Amino acid sequence: MGFARKEYQFLADLGLGPRNPGAFVNGVWRGAGPSVTSTNPANNQVIAEVMEASMQDYEDGMKACKGASKLWMQIPAPKRGEIVRQIGDALRAKLQYLGRLVSLEMGKILPEGIGEVQEIIDMCDYAVGLSRQLNGSVIPSERPNHMMLEVWNPLGIVGVITAFNFPCAVLGWNACIALVCGNCVVWKGAPTTPLITIAMTEIVAGVLEKNNLPGAIFTSFCGGAEIGQAIACDRRIPLVSFTGSSKVGQMVQQTVNERFGKCLLELSGNNAIIVMDDADIQLAVRSVLFAAVGTAGQRCTTCRRLLLHESIYQTVLDQLIGVYKQVKIGDPLEKGTLLGPLHTPASKENYIKGIEVIKSQGGKILIGGSILEGEGNFVQPTIVEISSDAPVVKEELFAPVLYVMKFKTLKEAIDINNSVPQGLSSSIFTRKPEIIFKWIGPLGSDCGIVNVNIPTNGAEIGGAFGGEKATGGGREAGSDSWKQYMRRSTCTINYGSELPLAQGINFG
Template sequence: MVLLRFRIIKNMIVAPQYRQMHLLKNSAYVNGEWVKASSNVVFAVKNPADDSVIAEVPDMDAADAKNAVDTAAAAFETWRWTTAKERSRVLRKWFDLCEENSEELAKVITAESGKPLAESRGEISYGNSFLEWFADTARHINGEIIPSPWPTKQILLTRQPLGVVSVITPWNFPYAMITRKVGALMAAGCTCVVKPSEDTPLAALAAAELAEQAGVPKGIFNVITTSRKNAASVGKVLCEDHAVRCISFTGSTGVGRILYGLAANGIKKVALELGGNAPFIVFPSADIEYALDQAMLAKFRNNGQACVGANRFFIHEDVYDKFVKGMKNRISQKCVLGHGTQEGVTCGPLINLKQVKIVSKLVEDAISQGAKVLVGGKVRKELGANFYESTLLVNVKPSMSVFSEEVFGPVVSCVKFNTEEEVLKMANSTRSGLASYVFTKDLGQAFRMSSKLEFGMVAINDGILSAAEPAFGGIKESGIGREGSKHGAEEYTELKYTLMSGLDK
């Protein structure tokens, strides 16, 4: 039946290897209906591993975005008054269906993002954890009763949903970034319009299919797809329409800055999770072999294309040579480039040729200024245009772009340090402030680093810090607000103060 469905769609292009994906959708999802763009124009979604066309999806414009916002606004008038118990029940059913369809969801992610299937499965597990978490959290978004200074008055603080939320998500975690936001806002009683990345819209549509099956009411969760050509005009609507009360965005700091400016026109709330430049700091007391294993996780998750990925590796001079040697060996042995569906592959392609050029330029600039490549450092053209080798750089200096900019690729940049003060100065010398990693067995040192590192998240002796339970987010130019935890749901509420007076009458 799936094969037949694809064949009868006019001008639909689907490679044979994708025809059995039953969650693969080629329509946008608005008001509980699968719809085309008003212009009937479509654009191709390609697999970055080989540039094969997976599917064609609607290229929606500003008018389509406006319609989706109006739909979400109308649905909000009903959804906001549902009980927390009912919202919890809906989210729980959506979670259950996503769990049941984990493997099919993972296949969609691997197809459109190129990441190895094992990593896609990990993303689905991670993404589903947010639906499960917010299904529980929905019933615990509490207000306060404050002791009154007046004997005949009572002070109440209640949390109420903001309204329509515009959700704009990136390509690197196309499923988890949606469930993390949508689960939270639905738990709070909000509705949304989701605009996934033009590179990876299929995971969002697959999630919408399962939301529909789970009984998520019409108009609560809307997904519109658009190409780069229409992205700016659609984004303008999603940021400036009067019905939108919050913009939730994960992506680059540059784009976040633009969206923040647009939101200012309507004094709208923003939840921004932006770029990072994470330090990975190793002190002499650390278990070096363990730190190396964690470094591989912190750096090469999604082939370095993660906002919390370790970017600058600060290694104490006493253990620098040992760490660098160990890292070189691990990269050579464990970083296997290839198509995400192939057995044994651990690193897929970068998302597109633009990203390949950015990473290549950063490495070449570093080499021109004296950095040395110990392993990797070039495009593997025999595998495909988007495959960049896992790379280890030494002799990296703070003046180099690879040090000051977020690489978003499989490049380890090693820097030697001597004292705590020195490494703190270098680590904090960035306008980003998302994630950081510290390896030490000195308890006092661990607490000092946690206190003095200017980052929203600090992982002590661990290379993976993301989960549904903690508050995820950054400081400085890495964003505003928090995702996950109870705070993630509270981001989509506003506090109302009610004074109950005349209680003695």
């Protein structure tokens, strides 16, 4: 088994072995579900084995979590923040190992793997400060001797279902804030990245144990659709955060809505970069390369559409093709690699099918368009010249495929940007203030992330992350995203001896 390989020895420092129970239930590891293998997408060889959670594991975990929530929500928020601070410190101590595991099991290059874990550490720091700022408000009352307050209380339990492409960062966006807000967390990691789920849980569990807190405050399951469906249906979970495709996200939302639960959805992206005729072309080319090729095109914020002004179209394209030719493809753990493998053999098949569809709809392959033969899931970074009206352009192909098209006017570019069902991220390259403010205004981009002179990916945690339309409307990480993890109560207190009514109503 691959676990015995010398380069995998660091996994033992993360609490991983050749066979791993995949359900953390009431502070104890178990797993009575199916046995699955974790594989390295660079060579499709087995890393280790995981015993997934059974439905009995799930039920036992939820009972314990529900009980622990009564304790956790009564702990003062700054004290909860202290626990999250310790989680951040524990992650710092394992940063390099965890980043290497993300790279090994997911397939993104090592700097991106380390960056993903750093993002959770940053979220811990953010949440610690937030734990002292979960402020309500005092509202003037129209009635004498009355006081109105807005009070925020925990929901109880937050369910977090994450995807393979960011197997731990998305957990951090949700869990750090959910915990300081007084909620317990139930996490189902992606089925194809179970080792990351286990390693992250081990770190959180260690902090809880050190502080004599119930392990059930953080409950996690490795598993497939059955566990995800159980979370969506479970009335004990007031909020479900789901990251994945628009199709599955819509089903999750319908299920949660049927029980009057709340959903936080982070779904598909189909992001465009617009390059105006006055743009800094070198800056734009570097940005497009990072946005289109990073994570092998498997980010929800990946640039999938490049809109070039007709006057600089060929200049930008020639430079971009030049840098694409220099992209080093290979083992994501090797220094200098810019493009690692796709995550699974199925992803590779989808790339092949996608290229055929592109060609059938008039797409012209300018560079790339082929797989790399061998044992891993490697494909060539691809640039396609295609009409913005081609149906395939409206879809999200989760691979390093970039559609290029030209435009004449700013209005035309904005219309193309807004023409797809998704509305996550967007960017424009220009030096003109009038274009910038049109772009970020009501008649500009319809996305949740609207950038200027930077790529579509690489969002900072201080701002709320998320998008509109088929992207789901959810917001995670910074700004006032914390409010989604709490319930709001408007409280009116009468400290007098009279009973005046609002709106001057006299009831006798």
